[in-house]
Amino acid sequence: MAPITNTWNKVLAAEYKKPYYRELFQFVGQEYASHTIFPPKEEIFTAFHMTPPEKVRVVIIGQDPYHEPGQAHGLSFSVKPGVQIPPSLMNIYKELQTDLGCFIPNNGYLTKWAEQGVLLLNNVLTVRAHQAGSHHGHGWEEFTDAAIRAVNAEERPIVFLLWGSHAQQKKKMLTNPQHLILEAPHPSPLSAYRGFFGCRHFSKTNDFLVRHGLSPIDWQIPNL
Numbered sequence: 009m010a011p012i013t014n015t016w017n018k019v020l021a022a023e024y025k026k027p028y029y030r031e032l033f034q035f036v037g038q039e040y041a042s043h044t045i046f047p048p049k050e051e052i053f054t055a056f057h058m059t060p061p062e063k064v065r066v067v068i069i070g071q072d073p074y075h076e077p078g079q080a081h082g083l084s085f086s087v088k089p090g091v092q093i094p095p096s097l098m099n100i101y102k103e104l105q106t107d108l109g110c111f112i113p114n115n116g117y118l119t120k121w122a123e124q125g126v127l128l129l130n131n132v133l134t135v136r137a138h139q140a141g142s143h144h145g146h147g148w149e150e151f152t153d154a155a156i157r158a159v160n161a162e163e164r165p166i167v168f169l170l171w172g173s174h175a176q177q178k179k180k181m182l183t184n185p186q187h188l189i190l191e192a193p194h195p196s197p198l199s200a201y202r203g204f205f206g207c208r209h210f211s212k213t214n215d216f217l218v219r220h221g222l223s224p225i226d227w228q229i230p231n232l
Contacts, residue, residue: 010052010053032147035147043136044137047081048081055128064162066169067126073133085128086116099200099205101229103195103209114232117229120229132149153178167187169209169213179191188213190207210227214227
């Protein structure tokens with residue numbers, strides 16, 4: 009695993025010394041050596057590299073990486089340029105169109121959000137090809153929970169978007185009254201019509217940021 013080199017490294021330093029992380033490190037290494045694993049090794053920590061803790065303004069929590077070739081690159085819900093937009097992300101775009109009038113772009117590359125302080129963090133950071141959930145229960149959850157607790161401890165307003173039951177399980181860690189927590193069903197086609205559509209989380213996020221003297225997120229992903 010490529011090391012995290014920005015301030016996340018200091019924030020998460022205590023995790024590297026814990027037994028679970030040593031076991032996780034060994035497990036992930038064995039998996040990459042013996043199976044096809046996504047994302048590529050050098051992209052496991054893309055979310056941390058692109059959005060250091062001092063720049064986090066919004067947190068969007070996914071489950072685990074996309075498990076088909078060429079999709080995952082270390083940001084939750086995002087896919088690389090040239091890859092077909094996955095159904096959940098298409099539903100996110102549809103809600104953005106309804107909520108803020110954004111056009112639906114021709115790609116699913118969400119680096120623009122990450123660069124503005126949107127931490128696109130999956131609960132689990134690796135997965136075997138074609139096997140959703142295959143790396144659950146090996147330590148990633150403890151590691152990403154540590155990152156979420158660190159963001160929760162920041163003494164400035166941050167928005168947490170919790171979509172679906174997996175993300176909403178993190179709510180118990182979000183104890184800082186300065187933050188805004190917004191919950192909705194997952195944007196998956198299986199659940200989006202149960203309340204993700206119409207949740208208006210993007211405008212609510214920007215309204216909250218502006219009320220606290222912060223610049224809003226430009227949610228429009230450009231065409232490539």
